[in-house]
Every structure is written in structure tokens, then in C-alpha cells.
Amino acid sequence: MLRRHRRAARLTLEQLAEASGVSARTLSDMERGRSKGPQHRTVTALADALRLAGAEREQLIELAREGRLRDHWARPTGLCELPRPVDDFTGRSAELAWAAEVMRAGEAGPGLITGSAGLGKSTLAIRAAHTLRPDFPDGVFFLDLFGMSAEPLPSDEALGMLLRALGLTDQQLPGGVGERASLYRSLLRERRVLVVLDNAASEEQVRPLLPGGGTARALVTGRRLLAGLEGVRRLSLGPLPPMEATQLLTGILKDRGTPDADPALWDLAQLCGGLPLALRIAGNRLASRPGWNAADFAARLTDEERRLDQLSAGDLKIATAFGLSYDQLAEDTRRVFRRLSLVPGRDFDAALSSVAGGTSIAGAWDALDELVDLGLLQDGASGRYRFHDLVLLFARERLRAEEPAADRDAVVDAVTSWLLRMATSAGSWFEPIHSHRDPELTGLSTQEEADRWLRANVDNWLGALRQAADRGGHAAVLLLGMSMIRFADRWMHAGHWPDVFTLGAKAAAALGDLPRQAAHLNALAADQLVSGGDMEAALRYTAQAMDLAVRGGSSEEIASAHHFAAGALRRLGRLDEAIEAQSRAAEIFKADGDVEAYSHCLGSLGTCYRDAGQYPQALEHYLALWDLVNDDASGLLPNAAAFTRSIALARIGECLGLLGRRSEAIARLTEAIVLLEEAQVLAVMAGALQTLASLLAEEGRAGESRQTYARAAEVFEAIGDSDASDRCRDLAS
Structure with missing residues (x-):
């Protein structure tokens, strides 16, 4: 017709x-x-x-x-039918909204959901497809592409299944992939159809299965990122947040006769790392064993060596899910994956990966890319990578199963040695003389790079330090500790310095090195002062340091003991003793030609006089410090001068405020805050902002005062002083 x-x-x-x-x-x-x-x-x-x-x-x-x-x-029934959704599906509201938005959009391309094993990609896609079924009256089809099997579903077979589901007979099917794909696209162009392509293996497998336009839509899932697919909307799936993970367990266990305590389910959810598959296995094991309770099962899972074995229920095994991805890797990448489980910290970069994996930097990048592509590693900011907790346990299990103990020990030795050398070399950038710089190491060519490396890799070099201490590597431990003493001034509020300097002091004692043992005890005293800790403990450290320094003939550590003792005495309100000790320290440092330490003493003397209410004498010492750091012939290194200059200017501003010279104080503090932010001296910056805000209020500049208090609150929060942060936030409002 x-x-x-x-x-x-x-x-x-x-x-x-x-x-x-x-x-x-x-x-x-x-x-x-x-x-x-x-x-x-x-x-x-x-x-x-x-x-x-x-x-x-x-x-x-x-x-x-x-x-x-x-x-x-x-049309044949039962072909490419959508599986049933799970009844206790929990959370993922944002992800479901994303799927609905992409599938309903007028000109949207395919939606692609990626992520590692066990994240519930298929479950999410099936749930979304059932929700969207009314929007696709011409059919919702589901096809498992078997992407993680040894033989993924070929594209021509997949097209054949989809074409049959669309009503074609075998006699109507063309022979080649191209012809089938063309016919498939033409049939979909005028139909409102949703095709769910689950567990995709590669771009080549998926491309022929995508609609060519019109009203049909495709939702694809896969462990691989499929970065080569053009015009797709991407969703990278992550673990469930703790609350949703606990709710999922609660839903699975809703029919148990005896409800489990919420804290026990929370612990269980944490041990499962928010992975829906692990949560499903844990929930199913409990649901099938009414005599068990969540608290006892959580206690079992705390044993890391047996956790993966415990996370199995019938044909569901978390290790099997990870193993499918592992089997896809090239052998070199498998070795890197296994050995990265020996890295002591929470994350790592390509340089450390190359050391652990025994490969070149280029080889490490290739391996990391492949591991991220399959979801076995998570990549983050600045080229750093990390394991999911359960994947880490799987990597350790593979390492024990596939590599002899001698090889594992050799990797630990190589990683520990490299981390200690790198940390020591990085720390030496902050010493007056870079005596610990390792010329064989690359990647640290400026002080800023050294600072970034030490902060980014703190978990790793701390772990290496502890391993070396446990193994009796006293020389390496002592060397690293010495290289950190000056750097600790830049990262004052880090919580790990007591560990570093305690281990350093023990190493020095084991080696009979009295001056360096004194140096570490003085560093421990300094940490008590910076953290506002136990001042009596600080005095005990300095007393021990003084004894060791006198016996070891180290005038530098004698002066340091006086300097830090003075700081503790000042905090205890014993100001006359503090001024006497600080003056003695200043004399020794000046006589020894240690200009940097002398500058610290000048600043500390100013603070002692300030606390004693002797503001003119305090200002005199701060101004002397200011003149010293601005004297090019003083002998101060440029970085040290810049660091101290910002603090000196802040103290001058504070002192001027105490003397009633508010306009001068505001000008100096405003300038100092800029310098303090550049030098990242956040503790002093927070106090300077608080003082400036108070002076602005006294000058009647209320709006500026509120803004400055708000900024002070942010900086106090950044350094972990929540009380001061709350105080400033109240004043700001």
C-alpha cells in the first residue's frame, strides 16, 4: 500500500x-x-x-x-530479558538519577558505568533499567558480554542475539559484523528501546552494539575504563558510604529472628570496605546462620589473613571476583600488583612503584595504567595511587602464593632502603649544609619539591623508618632523624614527630652517639612546645639532652637544650628563669656563629619579655631579629631568612598592638600574614589573624574584623585547633 x-x-x-x-x-x-x-x-x-x-x-x-x-x-520471548532487580537494593540515589538523566536526554550518547570488582555495577544498571522501563515501550534488553572471561562474547554473536530479540529470524540475519551492526542500528533508529550491555570487555566489542542515533539508548557496564569509546557519558562507581553500607546489611538481615546491634553492623560494613558484593556475602552468611551474630562475625573479619576466606557464601566469593580481573593482567603487571602490597603507606606514586615492582619508571606507568583500567587500583590527585582495603588483602594473598619468602624479603629491603634514602635526602634540603643529600637519587631538585615529597609520602617513609628500627638499622634511622630536625620546623603540627625523634634517639643510643642522641631529645622537647603538650616532659628531655651534650662536648646541643628549656619555662610562667636560659642559649649560638639558631633565640626572648608585660623590651628584641633577617651579610640562608622574616614581622605587629600603636600594628600584621601564608607557617598565621581581627574591631572596622576572624577560624581548623577555631567563628558571627 x-x-x-x-x-x-x-x-x-x-x-x-x-x-x-x-x-x-x-x-x-x-x-x-x-x-x-x-x-x-x-x-x-x-x-x-x-x-x-x-x-x-x-x-x-x-x-x-x-x-x-x-x-x-x-517476537521470541525470553531473549535478552532483563534480570530481576534485587529487593533490598540500597542507596545509589545520585547514580540512579545520573542514569535516568542520561537515558532520557534528547541527544545523549551511551551511558558507561565503570569500577572495580564487587561495586555492584550490574546491579545498579539493572535497577536503573527496571525504573526506566516505562520510558522505553518498545523493549528493554539485557546482554552479558562476559568481559572478564577468557573468551568474551564476540560482537557478531552479541548482535545475533539482539537482532533475534528484536524479532528477526535466523534466516534474516546477515553474516558479517558490519552488516549485522547496520541492520541493528536501522531497527533501533525508529524504536524507543533501552539496551543494557553488561560486563563489557573492550571498545571493539562494544562499538557495534551501540545505537546509531534516534530514540534508542544504551547503558554499558564494565571493569575496564573503555577510554577509547567516543561520545559516552561516564560514571565511575565507588564503594558505598558507611551509612548506606550499613543500611544494605540491615536490609539483607531484616528477616532474621534476632536483630543485630547497629554498632556491630557498622563495624561489619567498615570491614567490607563498602563493597556491595562483600556486604552481600557477609549478609548472606549471617542470614543463612541464625545462630551467628554480627559482632562475632566482625571479630572474625578483623584477622586480615583470613578475611578474604571468610567473605564467601556459596558461589559468591570476593576473591574470585578480584581474581577475574587479576587473570586479565600481563605477567609483568601482576608482579607489580603483588609487590605493591608491600608498600608501607596508604598510597604511592610511579617512582615507588618502580622500586617495588623491580621495573623502570616507564614500566611502572604502564602497569599502573593497566591496574587502574581494570579497577584494581584507584588513582587520585597528583599521580598517586592506592588499593581498596580488600584488594590490598588479595594482592598480599597472591604475593604469598606466587613468590618465595626470599623474594618478598628482598622487595621489602629495596623499598625500605629507597624510602629512607629519599626521605633523608629530602630532609637535607632544610639543613644549613646539605650533608645528607644522596646524589644517586633523582626527582628532588628544589626545596619545594623536597617539601612536597615528604608530605605526600609521609606514611611510606614513616613505615620504612619503623621497619628499619625493628630490624636494627640504627645508622639509617639516625641519619633520617637528623635530617628531619629542621624540616619539623616547617611542618610543626604533624603528629608523627614524637615517633621519628624517639626512634632516632634510640638509634643514637645504640650507636653510642651522645651529641646526636641529645639532638633528638631536644627535638622531642621542641615538639612538646609546638603541640602545647607536657611542659614538664619537655624539661625532662632538655635535662637529659644537656647531660648528654656536656658529656659529648657538643656546644650546639647545650645551647639547644637551654633554648627549648626556656620555651617550657615560659609556658610554665617561670619567666625570669626562661629569660636567663634563653639569654644563655643566644650567647652560645652567637659565639659558635650559628646565626639561624641565634635568630630563633632573639625571637624567643622577645616572646618572654612580651609575656612578662615588658612590651618595649619585647619590641626591641623583635626589631633586632627583623634587622638580622634583612641583613644580607648576616649569613642566614635565604630560605631561613624568609621563613623567620614572616614570623618576626607578625611578632612586631602584635607587640605594636600591645603598645597601643594600632594603625602601625594593623599595617605590619597585614603584611606579615601574606608572608606567613607564602611560607605556610599556619600556626603563627592563625594567631596573627586573630590579633589583627581584634585590632580592626577596636578601630571600628567591624566588617573587616568579621572577615578576618572568619579566616582565622579556617586556619585554626586547618591546624587542628578546634577550640580556637570555634572561638573565632563565634566572634566572626
């Missing part, structure tokens, strides 16, 4: 296609009887283009409707 009307109108297929907006291929299929039930909007568009009216129009539309009904009842 369509052909008859077209010929009566003296139109070619191409002319009718142009007039109606329906493709010539679709028209040809209709006229040849391959498409007997075209969509209503397609037929009305053709009737309009052919200018049909009355009975002729109604007859054409009715024939198409009857064809659609025949199509519906003739």
Missing part, C-alpha cells in the same frame, strides 16, 4: 524520505515487507508527506498498528 501511494504521488524513495524525514532505508524495508509494524509517528509522517486524508490515511495507519501487534506477539 505504501508503494502504491508513493507511486501515485510520483515520488522516488529518496524524495519521500526527504519530504517525511523517514530514512530511505526504513522506507525500503517497509515496502519490501521487512518492516511490517512501523511506529505510529513514522506512519503519520509518511501520510502527511503523501497528503493522504480520510479513509486512505486511516487505512495506512491501521495496517501499521496491526503489524506492530503481530510483531509483538511474534
Whole structure:
């Protein structure tokens, strides 16, 4: 009938296609009887283009409707049917909203959900597809592409299954992938269909299965990132947050006779790392064993060596899920993956990966890319990588199973040695003389790079330090501790310095090195002062340091003991003793030519006089310090001068404020805060902001004062002083 009307109108297929907006291929299929039930909007568009009216129009539309009904009842059932959704699906509201938005968008490309094993990608896609079913009246199809198996589903077979699900018989299927893909796209163009392609292996497998446009949509899941796919909307799935993970466990266990305590389920969720598969296994094990309780099962899972074994229920095994990804790796990458489990910290970069994996930097990058692509590693900011907790346990299990103990020990030795050398070399950038710089190491060419490396890798070099101490590596431990003493001034509020300097002191004692033992005890005293800790403990450290320094003949450590003792005495309110001790320290440092230490004493003396209410004497010492750090001939290193200059200017501003010279104080403090931020001296910066805010309020500059208090609150919070932060936030509001 369509052909008859077209010929009566003296139109070619191409002319009718142009007039109606329906493709010539679709028209040809209709006229040849391959498409007997075209969509209503397609037929009305053709009737309009052919200018049909009355009975002729109604007859054409009715024939198409009857064809659609025949199509519906003739289509094979059970092909590519969507699996049932899980009843206790929990959370993922943002992800479901993303899927709905992408699938309903007018011109959206495919949606791609990626992530590591056990994150529930398939479950999420199935849930989304069931929710979206009313939006796709022409069908919702599901196809497992077996991407993690040894033989993923070939594209031609996948197309055959989808075409059969769309109503074609085997006789109607073309032979090649290209022909099948073309037919598939033409059938989908005029249909409102959703195709879920689960567990994709590669871009090459998926591309022929994607709709070519029109109203059909595709939602793809896979462990691989499929970075080569063009025009896709991507969602990287992560673990469930703790609250949602606990809710999932609660839902799985809702039919148990005896409810489990919420804290026990919370602990269990934490031990499962928020992985839905692990949570499902844990929940199923508890649900199938009414005599168990969550607290006892959580206690079992605390044993890291047995946790993966415990996370199995019937045919569900978390280790099996990880193993499918592991089996996809090249052997060199498997070795890197296994050995990265020996890294002592929480994350690592390519340089450390190359040391652990025994490969080049380029080889490490390739391995890391492959591991991220398969979801076995998580990549973060600044080129750093980390394991999910359960994947880390899997890597350790593979390491024990596949590499002998001697090889594992050699990797630990190599990683520990490299980390200690790198940390020691980085710390030496902050010493007056870079005596501990290791010329064989690369990657640290400036003080800023050394600072960044030490902060980013703190968990790793701390772990290496503890391992070396346990193994009796006293020389390396002592060397690292010495290189950190000056750097600790830049990272004052880090909580790890007591460990570093205690281990250093023990190493020095084991080696009989009295001056260096004294240096570490003085560093421990300094940490008590910076953290506002136990001042009596600080005095005990300095007393021990003084004794060792006198016996070891180290005037530097004698002076340091006086200096830090003075700080503790000042905090205890023993100001006369503090001024006497600090003056003695200043004399020794000046006589020894240690200008940097002398500058510290000048500043500390100013603070002692300030606390004693002797503001003119305090200002005198701060100004002397200011002159020293601005004297190019003083001998201070530029970095040390810049660091101290910011503190000196802040103290001058504070002192001017105490002397009632508010306008001068505001100007100095405003300038100092800029310098303090550049030098990242946050503790002093927070106090300077608080003082400036108070002075601005006294000057009647309320708006500026509120803004400054708010900024002070942020900096106090950054250094972990929540009380001061709350105080400033209250004043700001």
C-alpha cells in the first residue's frame, strides 16, 4: 500500500524520505515487507508527506498498528530479558538519577558505568533499567558480554542475539559484523528501546552494539575504563558510604529472628570496605546462620589473613571476583600488583612503584595504567595511587602464593632502603649544609619539591623508618632523624614527630652517639612546645639532652637544650628563669656563629619579655631579629631568612598592638600574614589573624574584623585547633 501511494504521488524513495524525514532505508524495508509494524509517528509522517486524508490515511495507519501487534506477539520471548532487580537494593540515589538523566536526554550518547570488582555495577544498571522501563515501550534488553572471561562474547554473536530479540529470524540475519551492526542500528533508529550491555570487555566489542542515533539508548557496564569509546557519558562507581553500607546489611538481615546491634553492623560494613558484593556475602552468611551474630562475625573479619576466606557464601566469593580481573593482567603487571602490597603507606606514586615492582619508571606507568583500567587500583590527585582495603588483602594473598619468602624479603629491603634514602635526602634540603643529600637519587631538585615529597609520602617513609628500627638499622634511622630536625620546623603540627625523634634517639643510643642522641631529645622537647603538650616532659628531655651534650662536648646541643628549656619555662610562667636560659642559649649560638639558631633565640626572648608585660623590651628584641633577617651579610640562608622574616614581622605587629600603636600594628600584621601564608607557617598565621581581627574591631572596622576572624577560624581548623577555631567563628558571627 505504501508503494502504491508513493507511486501515485510520483515520488522516488529518496524524495519521500526527504519530504517525511523517514530514512530511505526504513522506507525500503517497509515496502519490501521487512518492516511490517512501523511506529505510529513514522506512519503519520509518511501520510502527511503523501497528503493522504480520510479513509486512505486511516487505512495506512491501521495496517501499521496491526503489524506492530503481530510483531509483538511474534517476537521470541525470553531473549535478552532483563534480570530481576534485587529487593533490598540500597542507596545509589545520585547514580540512579545520573542514569535516568542520561537515558532520557534528547541527544545523549551511551551511558558507561565503570569500577572495580564487587561495586555492584550490574546491579545498579539493572535497577536503573527496571525504573526506566516505562520510558522505553518498545523493549528493554539485557546482554552479558562476559568481559572478564577468557573468551568474551564476540560482537557478531552479541548482535545475533539482539537482532533475534528484536524479532528477526535466523534466516534474516546477515553474516558479517558490519552488516549485522547496520541492520541493528536501522531497527533501533525508529524504536524507543533501552539496551543494557553488561560486563563489557573492550571498545571493539562494544562499538557495534551501540545505537546509531534516534530514540534508542544504551547503558554499558564494565571493569575496564573503555577510554577509547567516543561520545559516552561516564560514571565511575565507588564503594558505598558507611551509612548506606550499613543500611544494605540491615536490609539483607531484616528477616532474621534476632536483630543485630547497629554498632556491630557498622563495624561489619567498615570491614567490607563498602563493597556491595562483600556486604552481600557477609549478609548472606549471617542470614543463612541464625545462630551467628554480627559482632562475632566482625571479630572474625578483623584477622586480615583470613578475611578474604571468610567473605564467601556459596558461589559468591570476593576473591574470585578480584581474581577475574587479576587473570586479565600481563605477567609483568601482576608482579607489580603483588609487590605493591608491600608498600608501607596508604598510597604511592610511579617512582615507588618502580622500586617495588623491580621495573623502570616507564614500566611502572604502564602497569599502573593497566591496574587502574581494570579497577584494581584507584588513582587520585597528583599521580598517586592506592588499593581498596580488600584488594590490598588479595594482592598480599597472591604475593604469598606466587613468590618465595626470599623474594618478598628482598622487595621489602629495596623499598625500605629507597624510602629512607629519599626521605633523608629530602630532609637535607632544610639543613644549613646539605650533608645528607644522596646524589644517586633523582626527582628532588628544589626545596619545594623536597617539601612536597615528604608530605605526600609521609606514611611510606614513616613505615620504612619503623621497619628499619625493628630490624636494627640504627645508622639509617639516625641519619633520617637528623635530617628531619629542621624540616619539623616547617611542618610543626604533624603528629608523627614524637615517633621519628624517639626512634632516632634510640638509634643514637645504640650507636653510642651522645651529641646526636641529645639532638633528638631536644627535638622531642621542641615538639612538646609546638603541640602545647607536657611542659614538664619537655624539661625532662632538655635535662637529659644537656647531660648528654656536656658529656659529648657538643656546644650546639647545650645551647639547644637551654633554648627549648626556656620555651617550657615560659609556658610554665617561670619567666625570669626562661629569660636567663634563653639569654644563655643566644650567647652560645652567637659565639659558635650559628646565626639561624641565634635568630630563633632573639625571637624567643622577645616572646618572654612580651609575656612578662615588658612590651618595649619585647619590641626591641623583635626589631633586632627583623634587622638580622634583612641583613644580607648576616649569613642566614635565604630560605631561613624568609621563613623567620614572616614570623618576626607578625611578632612586631602584635607587640605594636600591645603598645597601643594600632594603625602601625594593623599595617605590619597585614603584611606579615601574606608572608606567613607564602611560607605556610599556619600556626603563627592563625594567631596573627586573630590579633589583627581584634585590632580592626577596636578601630571600628567591624566588617573587616568579621572577615578576618572568619579566616582565622579556617586556619585554626586547618591546624587542628578546634577550640580556637570555634572561638573565632563565634566572634566572626
